[in-house]
Amino acid sequence: MTDITIAMPFVIQSLEGAAAAGCDTKLFLKECGISPALLEQNQARIALDNFVMLQQRIMKVMNDEGMGLFDRPLRLGSFDLMAHAMMAFETIGEILERMCHYNNLFEVGFIHAIEIHDKYITYQLHRRHPGAVKNSYIATSSAMTIHRFLCWISMTRVPLVSVHLDYPPPDWSAEYRSVFYGFPVKFNEKCIELTFHESDMLLPNKQDFSGLHAYVARAPRNIFTPHENLSYSTKIRAEILRCIHKERDVPNMEKIAEQLSIHPQTLRRRLQEESTDFMLLRTQARRDVAIYMLSNTQYRIQDISDQLGFSETSAFVRAFKGWMGTTPMAYRKL
Known part of the structure; x- marks a missing residue:
């Protein structure tokens, strides 16, 4: 599975050249497993796999690696x-x-x-x-x-x-x-x-x-996939995701610091140097896993809530609405 999601403005802008050229962008979206209704949701995100599929589709149809977004085509190859x-x-x-x-x-x-x-x-x-x-x-x-x-x-x-x-x-x-x-x-x-x-x-x-x-x-x-083992934020995100998938646990700062063999205070400083913090990374990881699991109908809302470490399904629903501006069930129906 992918653990990276893409913000909707990037999706919308990727389609602008194809739309101007008269292409059926709604068809492109559907072919790539993306609901056109998501374009109306400012906070929506899609899985990296679907975004890459969409871009590759646009490039192939237009024979243009620039997707119609430059002054002239950049031909495939x-x-x-x-x-x-x-x-x-x-x-x-x-x-x-x-x-x-x-x-x-x-x-x-x-x-x-x-x-x-x-x-x-x-x-x-x-x-x-x-x-x-x-x-x-x-x-x-x-x-x-x-x-x-x-x-x-x-x-x-x-x-x-x-x-x-x-x-x-x-x-x-x-x-x-x-x-x-x-x-x-x-x-x-x-x-x-x-x-x-x-x-x-x-x-x-x-x-x-x-x-x-x-x-x-x-x-x-390649441009959206972090080079492995790069930064502390990348390492922490990977460890959080591992715990969610393998242990059904959402770790705290102390557990992550222990896994990385570093003092929690030192880890906190390293994250400050990278202009981020632990709670933000943990929230983003939970959000991205939730989006992936919602795209797979075999997972019930309660299953997703449990996987992400929420004590009650209602707490997960509130959190998801804060992330995406809509409830998990409404998001799944888009």
Whole structure:
């Protein structure tokens, strides 16, 4: 099962290019197991599996990896072509430089550039013209794709000194905590920028072509799947989910700290450094498991409540309504 869910604004924006091209977006949603009624629920979320299926469907029908959200199509196979070319280089510094070159050859959406400042390397994405990039989702995912590829090819989380985005903070800006692994994000900047430590550009290419084939086949799942064993928030979420699924228990901070062999106070500080806290991570994990289980009709509401550690079903119903703006039963019927 997936334990990651996607906020509805990302789903809505993913559909905008297809809708403008006259595609039957309601049919796309139904084919991918997503109720069109969910688009009317501001707090709704869908499972990552369904979101990836939807994006892959749009890309295939439109023959456009940009889903109609750039000023011109980015034909299927473009990312695969670029990714294969990157395998010839030994360090992520070389790879980043060549990615910049290849992206500009496509002449789609952005002009890509690299700037060097003292001990920092900044990858920039400048919009080719005011209408070149249709919405914030495709702008964000373009930056995410670059960063996630570097993480994958080096088999490590490549630290970001900062992230600049060239649009106002959306109502769902809280989602950007996970989008950019908790690294600092600024909005309303002159262009999109990913800034790295120059020293990290020496990280080696640790992948091979067999791994690349699998990576490309998973796209765009890769940009929403955290690189394993990255941060304390990622580790904690994974441990909470393990306890929910395997032990039918929702652990407290002390139990998680013991599992990670770290003092609770130290763990609390680490989470503060990542701009999050334990209760938020636990709530998000419970919410995402609830959404998954509700999509499977074999689970009764009481079963889900018990799995998530609620003392009474009514307490789960109240909590779910607080998360999603509707009751579990109403959500299941959407």
